[in-house]
Amino acid sequence: MARKLHYFNVNGLGEPIRYMLHYAGQKFEDVQYDVKKWPIPHVKDFLPYGQLPLYEEGGKTLNQSLAIARYIASQAHLLPADAWEQAEIDAVALNIYDYWSKVVLYIKESDPVKKAAYKKEILEEFINFYFSRFEKELKKNNGFFGNKLSWADFVLVGIVEATNLFLGIEVQKQFPTVQTLVTKVRSLPGVKEYIAKRTPYQV
Ligand SMILES: N[C@@H](CCC(=O)N[C@@H](CS)C(=O)NCC(=O)O)C(=O)O
Numbered sequence: 001m002a003r004k005l006h007y008f009n010v011n012g013l014g015e016p017i018r019y020m021l022h023y024a025g026q027k028f029e030d031v032q033y034d035v036k037k038w039p040i041p042h043v044k045d046f047l048p049y050g051q052l053p054l055y056e057e058g059g060k061t062l063n064q065s066l067a068i069a070r071y072i073a074s075q076a077h078l079l080p081a082d083a084w085e086q087a088e089i090d091a092v093a094l095n096i097y098d099y100w101s102k103v104v105l106y107i108k109e110s111d112p113v114k115k116a117a118y119k120k121e122i123l124e125e126f127i128n129f130y131f132s133r134f135e136k137e138l139k140k141n142n143g144f145f146g147n148k149l150s151w152a153d154f155v156l157v158g159i160v161e162a163t164n165l166f167l168g169i170e171v172q173k174q175f176p177t178v179q180t181l182v183t184k185v186r187s188l189p190g191v192k193e194y195i196a197k198r199t200p201y202q203v
Helices: 015-023 041-046 065-075 083-108 112-140 151-167 176-186 191-197
Strands: 003-008 029-033 054-057 060-063
Touching (some): 003 015, 015 151, 060 065, 065 151, 083 151, 151 176, 176 191
Parallel strands (some): 003 029
Antiparallel strands (some): 003 054
């Protein structure tokens, strides 16, 4: 079955999906658009909501990164079997996205004064607020969000890497359990080889 993932040539919402597909050993076409050339009209017009990522499989398409990640997880033993545990993992992924929404405001802001103010707020408030909670949950659950590896762990690693790329920091350094998870996910079979081969991202 032909699989295709469309995303930018940067880290962000698409990278945890790439990691999971590589971890699952799924063959897929990794279509990467140059973020510096965006918007590419014929691509944007073809996207159902004008945004990436978009996943294609068996002639069908799926947008929304979390829906795609959850679907891939269901095929890669990264989704808990129990409905309550699934909901807990969904909540974790949404909490991570709540944090990321603050960084998106910073990325999209073009006014340098407002941009600097967003950055200050992220560095001085939001990172601490969210990551101290992520750290606590991971510690409580054996180093993973759900006691064993799940798709939410991949989402966090993707968002950590995207944070580092866009803010020029190494956010995991202040949070040892997050740091351990990042190292673990980046060392997984399939993921490790993909990271070694990929072109370093730039923004
Ligand atoms: N809720 C959507 C958000 C998608 C999104 O914000 N995509 C960004 C890249 S991370 C995008 O396509 N930006 C270009 C644009 O909006 O034209 C998801 O999670 O997939």
